[in-house]
Amino acid sequence: MGEISILYDNHAKEGLRPGFGFSAYLRTEAAVVLFDSGADKMVLEGNADAMGCDLDVVTAFVISHDHCDHMGAISSVLHKGLRVYAPAATRRRFARINQRDMELVAVKGPTEIVPGVRSIGQFGRRRIPEQALLLDGADGPVLITGCAHPGVVKLARRATELVNRPLSLVLGGFHLMNRKEHEIRGVIEDLRRLGIERLAPCHCTGEKAVGAMREAFGDGFIEVAAGSRIAI
Numbered sequence: 001m002g003e004i005s006i007l008y009d010n011h012a013k014e015g016l017r018p019g020f021g022f023s024a025y026l027r028t029e030a031a032v033v034l035f036d037s038g039a040d041k042m043v044l045e046g047n048a049d050a051m052g053c054d055l056d057v058v059t060a061f062v063i064s065h066d067h068c069d070h071m072g073a074i075s076s077v078l079h080k081g082l083r084v085y086a087p088a089a090t091r092r093r094f095a096r097i098n099q100r101d102m103e104l105v106a107v108k109g110p111t112e113i114v115p116g117v118r119s120i121g122q123f124g125r126r127r128i129p130e131q132a133l134l135l136d137g138a139d140g141p142v143l144i145t146g147c148a149h150p151g152v153v154k155l156a157r158r159a160t161e162l163v164n165r166p167l168s169l170v171l172g173g174f175h176l177m178n179r180k181e182h183e184i185r186g187v188i189e190d191l192r193r194l195g196i197e198r199l200a201p202c203h204c205t206g207e208k209a210v211g212a213m214r215e216a217f218g219d220g221f222i223e224v225a226a227g228s229r230i231a232i
Contacts, residue, residue, distance in 0.1 A: 002028040002116075002135075004144070004171065006228040007047045008038030008073075009202050013227030016050055019043040021069035022173050022203040024144055025051075026135065031059035031114040035133050036146050039072035047226050048076075058082065060113045064146025065130040066090045069203075078102065085113060087122040089129035107131050110162060120159050123150035132172070134159050137232035140168030140197070147173045147204050153190040166195030169232070171224065177206025184209045188216045200224045 008023035021038035025048070034055070038044045048055055055077055062085045063071045078084075080101040086094050088106040097104040105111065109121040116136040120143075122129050128149040135142040143159045145152060152174040160167055170191070176184055187209075191199065200222035201210050214221045222230065 002026060002232055004135075004142075004230045004232060005051050005053050006202070006224055006226055006230075007051065007053060008036070008044055009224065009226045009228075010204075011202070011225040012047070013225050016047045016227045017043045018226060020203075021072070022064075022146055023070075023073075024172070025053040025058075026117065026133075026144075028114060028116050028135075030116060032057050033060045033062060033113055033117055033133075034058045034077055035062045035144055036064050036070040037061070037073040037077050039069045041073040041076040044073040044076050051227065051229075055079075060085060060117075062113060062119065062131070062133060063087070063090075063094075064132065065128055065149065066093055067128075067147070070146050083113075085111065085119060085131075087129040087131050089122060089124075120155065120162060123155065123158070132159070134162060135232060137168055139232070141165065142169045142171065142232050143167050145170070145172035145174065147175045149175055152176075153187055153194070156191060156194055156196065160194055166197065168196075169198040169200060169222075169230075170196055171200035171202070171222070171230070173203030174201050174205040174209065176201075176209035177204055179206070179209065181208070181212075184212050188213060192216070198222055200230065
């Protein structure tokens with residue numbers, strides 16, 4: 001179907017810059033979608049240039065949640081005609097977008113972004129409202145999370161319900177960096193029970209959780225850093 005290019009992450013491949021945050025550039029047969037922007041525009045723009053990812057051709061910009069490490073570099077992405085998808089509970093923060101020859105879409109339930117790419121809908125209203133992206137991949141559905149504040153298992157379960165089949169890949173920040181070992185093991189077991197084939201944790205997942213997931217998923221574990229490209 002396309003390719004996921006990681007533009008922003010806590011870790012980076014040689015020649016790119018790391019930064020605390022996350023951004024994924026999605027090329028599909030239909031369009032280019034940017035999921036989150038990271039925090040620092042210099043890091044985002046530099047990495048995008050190095051990877052040949054043109055931010056000016058992005059059709060839709062999807063904000064997982066309104067924390068700085070996921071939308072701080074938004075000014076690098078905004079351009080005429082852009083559609084910006086944000087959780088409905090955060091719409092006031094982005095209200096001016098509608099006044100700048102762009103369109104703000106406040107996401108509540110599952111929403112198509114472009115053919116083959118959709119939001120699974122807003123999760124949580126009071127505590128960090130967040131959305132995740134569900135992609136149609138050649139090997140099966142792919143879920144991309146920003147920080148997974150509502151819980152990566154909860155997001156993965158909802159995505160699985162939407163497609164009525166196991167996910168082939170879950171990629172992104174899983175927000176497990178302060179979790180205890182038994183909690184991490186529980187998350188891994190739940191993801192396994194959902195039938196997820198491959199896992200690519202990064203950003204806020206935490207080194208301890210990443211190590212446990214690498215061991216548990218074996219050949220199904222994918223190392224991710226700024227500079228990574230994943231065919232889907």
